[in-house]
Every structure is written in C-alpha cells, then in structure tokens.
Amino acid sequence: MSEATIRYHTTAQSFERGQDYCRADSVNSLVQRGNTLSAKVEGSEVESYRITIQFDKGGITHAFCTCPYEYEGWCKHIVATLLTCLHQPDQTEQRPELAKVLASLNRRQLETIVQNLANEQPEWMDAVEVQIALLTQSKTQKSQKATRRTTVDSKPIERQVERIINRYVEQWDDEPALDEIREIIQKADKFLEQGDGNNALIILGAIARAYVQDWMNLDGSSGESGIFFEELDGVLTEAMLSTELSESERQQWQKELKNWQKEVDNYGVDSFEMSLAALEQGWDYPPLREVLQGNITELGAWQDEAPQQFSVWKFSCYWAEYLALDPPA
Template sequence: MSIPQISEATIRHNSNASSYSRGQEYYSRGAVIDLKKRGNTIQAAVEGSEIKPYRVSINFDAGGVTSVDCDCAYNYDGWCKHIVATLLTCSRSSAIIEERPTIEQLLNSLDHLQTQRLVQELLQKNPELIDDVDCFVSLRNSPTPATKSPSTNRRNKIDVAPIRSQVRRILQDGLEQLEYGTEDDPFTEELTAIIEKAQEFAQNGDGNNAIAILEAITSTYAEAWDDLAEYGGDSYSIVEPLDNAWTEAILCAEIPEAEIIDLRVMLESWQDEIDADFAMSLSALQQGWNYEPLQLVMNGETDAQIWEGTRPDFADDLALIRLDFLDRQNRYTEYLNLAFSEGMTLQYLTQLAALGRVDEAMSAAKTQMDTAESAFALAKILREDGYLSEALGISRSGLSLPGNCTYEFASWTSDLAEGLGDRAIALNACIVAFETRPSFRDYVKVENLALDTWSIVKQDLLEILRESESWYAGSAKVDIFLHEGLIDEAIKTVKTDSYYASESLHRVMEAAIPHRPDWVIEKAKKLAEEIMNSSKAKRYSDAVKCLKKVKAAYSQLGQQAEWSSYRAKLEYTHGRKYKLMDLFKELNKS
C-alpha cells in the first residue's frame, strides 16, 4: 500500500502550536533520517537534543494514520515534534522514503537453521530477551486445553508462605501509618498488586494456584481484621478486586465437589468476618459451568435465561469474566450466544467483527448498537481488519448514540473520513467534536473542511462557543475570538480578577491595544501595581511585562506625556527597589 495523503492541516490538528513549529524546524534542517516504509508502517530516526536519535513509528491504512509512537519523553498535548517532522517529511519529500520488506517477508526468506542462527545472534546482543523467548516457547509447547474443558487443572500448588508473609507485612506497615494518623489508604495499592498475580495464574488457565494465592491473601487479611477495624480501616476498596479475582479463579479451576462445599463455607465466613460482599464469586461457585440455564444459553437456546427473577447487580461483571474465559479458550460460538443473551452488545458486535463475520456484525448493529461506545469499538475493529468503508458507516450512524466517548469518537471518525476522501462526513464529525468539546484546533479543522460553506458554518460554531459553559471552553473562546478579531468578546471571556495574569490575559491585552487601549491601560496598571506594591521581587518581571502594554496603549492613544508622568510617579514610589528599577530599563527598549 502506498502512503496515504496526510494533509498538513491534519498534522497541525493533531499537534499543538509549539510541537508543529518545532517539527517544521526539524524538517527544514533535515533532522529526519533513515526513513523507511515496511508494509503499513513508516519508521524513522529523528536527530534531536540527545546523542542518540529518537525513533518514530507511524502506522497507517487507506484512511490515514492509525497510530503513532516516539521514544521521546513527550506525553502531553498531541503529537510530538519528532512525529510532526517525520510526517511533514512524508508529505513534502516522499521520494526519500526507502521501501523495505516487512518482518514477515524477511523471516519467510529464511530457512529453519537461518532463523535459529538469527535468534541466537540477537540474544547475544540483547541477553535480556531470553525471558521473552523462554515464555514464548513455553506457551507454544503447553498442551492446548480441550474445547469444553474449563481448566488445565494443574495440581501442583505453589508455596504460598511468602505471599502470606508479604500480606502480613503490608498490613502491619499500614497499621503503623494509621496509628500515626495518616489519611491516605496504606493498603489497597500493594494488596491489589498481589491479587493481580493470582489473576495472572487464572488467565493462564491455572485456576488452582490462583485459588491458593487468593486463599492466602483473604485469610491473612481476615486474621488482621479486628486491628484494621479498630483503627478505622475498611474493606471496601479491597473487596471488589478480591471478589473479581475469586470469581475468575473459580471459573478457571476444576474443583472437586467436596472442595466446593469447603470453599463456599470459607467465602461465607470471610464475608461475615470482614464485612465483605462475595456474592459474585459465591454465585460463580454455585453455578460453575455446568449450571443448566447457563448451558442452555451457551448452546443458543433463545428462550433460556441464566437468572430467574431479579437480575443481580453483579450479573454484567460475571458475564464479562465468563466471556473473557471463553475468548481465551477460543469458544466463540458459546461466547456469542452468552453475550447476546446477557445483552452485552459491545462484546457481541466486536466479536463478530473480529471473527470476520462482518455482514452479520453490520446487520446486528442496525438493531442492537445502542451506545457510542459499542459503535466506536466496532468501528475500530472493522478498520483494523481492513473494512474501512464499513467502519465509516458504523461511525456515521453511531455518533448520534448516547455515550461518554463522543469527542474521541467524532475526532476519530473525522480523521478516517478525511483520509478516505469523504469531506462531508469529515466535516460533520468534526462539528460534532467541536460541539462536544470546543477547541481552537477543531475550529481550524472545520474551517479547512468547510471551504465555500465556511461563512455559514462559522456563525454556527461561534454560537455554540458562546453558549458553552464547560471548563475547557475558556481557552478555546480566547483563541477563537482573537483569531476572528472579536476583541470585545475575548475581553469578556478572559479572567481579569486574578492576582496572577494568565498567558491568555496577556494575549488579549496585546491584541486589544489597537482597539481598546483604555481597557488595556486599566487592567495592566492594576496588575503591575499589585505586584510592585506587594514587593514580590520574584514577580517584578511580570509587572514590567504589564507596564510595556500600558506604554503601548498610551502610545496608541497619542498620550506619551501621560505615560511619562505615570512612569515618573512609579519611579518615585518604588525607587528604592533596585531590582525593579533595573528592570525598568527594559521599558526604554519598546
């Protein structure tokens, strides 16, 4: 696949002003080197401030960029300057991109002995990779579980004594912190990390060892409960992860009938001791996988229901744990039947798409897709599998659904539609993004997409902006009003009652000098005088920054004499503040 056209407007939209400007500088000086295309991936090295170049990787499809990565430390606001420089190079100097084979093509050209020699040489250079190789080979050589078997049922139990000791140490240290009056939670983070170890065993099919670890954690916690309760400890934050982990372990293990009874008694006892709710794990223990209503549901009986009467609060969580297990077992028919019966629309639709049953997924989506989250997840899977037009169709209809991902979904849809050349959908989706979360970037993107209709669309966006009361709309209002020359509206938007003059306020004052010099004089004087009168020497430079605007505003009014008089008054009042007077010299330069 050739590289899709990535417009510079798209690059600008996905990066902040600083990153874009610096990226242009990097491009201009030829900092992007070793630019290669391997399949649907662009790789580059970008020479920056460090001795070793930064590595950039960009994945794409026919709809445009799907993901970007750079090993620099930047992780703030959009694409970093190295990614910007790489994409600008792809856009402006695509002829220098060297096309190279993919890793699959390279490995396919080697025989068994050559592949083995390659791995050995790589391990000599990178010995830390031996653990990855060991894990890969171990998993590959492990026997595949039978289709219907819920567990590999490994009988060997790990030594849980170190785990008990670790839990006791966490609880003892936490109790000491409670005694000293800490208000922070001294237990949950470390205990949750141990619980996650049990979950790793369960997810690898070793439910027995997962149960052994959880038994050690829960019993040790229960033993210390009286002391925890005495110092105001509560089990709320630890019970939910424990209940989830117990449920997952139970469903991954083959537990003899006698042990089921013992385990139920233990869970019920712990539940009473530590004031917990293990209803989900107890239900999983009672039902297991052979529970007749569950079997009927997984076998596709349309009239079957797992729950009689009121559906418990934990039903969705239990269904998700069961679905994860069935997915790991490749039991896709049972997965789909269970997801459909339990109303897990997102899981049902995305699994159909992941299995390549795209027509079924598209048909089911018409009647079952009920949230933006389910539509977004389905669209992303369709795109990953190469069904770009189908992904765009789902996105177009899914954007009108309720959900909490509307902004991200709309931005993603706009980028995909633009990459596929559908400007109308790209424009509409970007307007939805702006309505959801007004920003200067999306405003400019809509402007680039609207073309001849911009004069009409602009008025709609400005009205949306004026009516928006969301906290993040503040900076967007300043940026957009200044961009459109609406100085009075920018003045109304920016905060002027703060002791600290924000960067936005400085920008508005700068822009207002030719239009509202009287307002600039009033606000800038007030800010400067507050700093000087409080004798905050560290902030004298901010005061002078404001005074420069006062000077420019007086000049705009043709009142240089008034400025000279005002400055003389300040020098008389603050003349003994030598650091401030030294900074006053800057006022002669402008």
C-alpha cells in the same frame, strides 16, 4: 496524509516545532516496512529519539516517540517525521516486511539469527523462551487430548515483564511499557480461547507477580500504571471463572492475590477485588444465580458494593459459556 490531518492531531506549537525539525533535516533513518514507519529524530538529547508509526487504509492507528512529551496530541518529533514523509517522500527507504524476509531463509539461517541476537541482546532470550513455550504448548494441545498436559513455564514470562519495566524506567510515558505487557496478556487470551484456562492463569499470574514487584519503577505520574491493575484483575477474573480449580489451587490463588493486594494497598490501589470474589464466590454464589435468572438489582451479582469494571452482561456471557449456550443478546 495531509498537513491538515497532522495539524488536527497536534498542537499549533508542536506543529511549528515539527516544521523546524523537518526543515533542519533532523529526521533520518526513515524506513517503511509494510504498514510500519520508523525513524530517528535528532533532538535536545545526545541520542536521537526513535519514532514508530503504524497505519492502515484508514490512516494512522498508532504513533509513538521515545521523547518524554506527555501533553496533547502528537509530539514535534512525530510531526517532523510525517512532514518529511509528506514533503520529501524520496527520503523514505522502502524495505520488505519481516515476514517476507524470513520466508526466504532456511531453518539453519533462522536459528543462526536467533542465536546471534540472543548473544548480542541477552534480554531477548526471555522473549524467545516465552515464544518457544507458547508454541510448544499450542502444538501439544492440538496433538494430544490426554488428561495430563504440559504447562507453560512462568519464569521467562516474569523475567520478560521485569525487563520491559526496567527498559522504561526513565520514560515519562508508561503506555509503551503497558502496551508491551498487554501483548503478553493477549497470549493468555489465546489459551482461554482454546479452553486452556490453567495455562492462561500461569501466564497471567507471572505477569501480575512481576508487575506487583516492579510497577513503582514506572513514572506513574499519569496514573496509568495504577489503573493497569484493573485490566489485570479483569483478565484474571475471566480466567478463574473459565477454569476448574481444585480446592488447594483455589486456596493458593487466594493467598497469592491477597499478598499482591497487601503490596499495593499503601498506594490506594484496589487491585484484585474481582478475581478474589470469583475465587471465593464462583458460580454458586447466590446473588449471581439470582442475576442469571433475570432478577437483577442495582448491586447486580454482588451482596455489597459492586466492582464498577465488571458488568452483569459479562457474567452472563461466562455463564452461557459455562452451560455451552449462546450468550444473551
């Protein structure tokens, strides 16, 4: 990391203000744990801004500040943190990564830590319950091949999404909240990779249900909170095309998706077009079969206007998985 690199990722004004903060010793609680750097920077508010910076051998991969800055490049607080690390390396406290710390503890000590944290931060209990449900389900899948399988509880996931949104209500930047929700989506992806589309749908349904209810509590000025519906639609579509649903399950999902769509229609959001099409058309949809046989028109696999965010190639990949073949190159 050099000053030239920092300048490249920020504006001249933010760099200058960051220098001022650095010289004024406004950066404190500077801690490095593995590839993560955290700090607090005193600013115009009573509470210090919190900085989180992640990096790898190639450089910085993620930089986040709790300040409301939403313009070009890194904010002055991130700049101040990096300049302090660069010019005052002795200010950075080196601490072991969490994994190493936990490895030295026994089961009872770990249980005590989790219980104490849950008591001090009640909202953490939802995240703990989600992790327990996911770990238990994964273990059950590996040890049992019976037709009947345990299912993930959707309620803790809904509460977790609600708490994530509520935590960022007064923030101008929606991306941190959306990134946390994406981490939950990744858990659904793991179930899909294991061939468990049912539990993936439970997780994704819980996320969508809570998001539809509370998304307007986010700032929304950047438009990212509305665009996020496209991501939800995409992963729901993948899960639905990867799961054998009964007719009653299909009807229930159609009903819920249409209700969600009605909730957001007034805001100009086309939220669940692909997933509804996947439910209604499935693999037996004639235009889709034409595409998979190589007869591709401008509309691809759609009779009417094609959803822009879903490609023919992706449909082909799912079809290849459906037939247990390699996807097309």
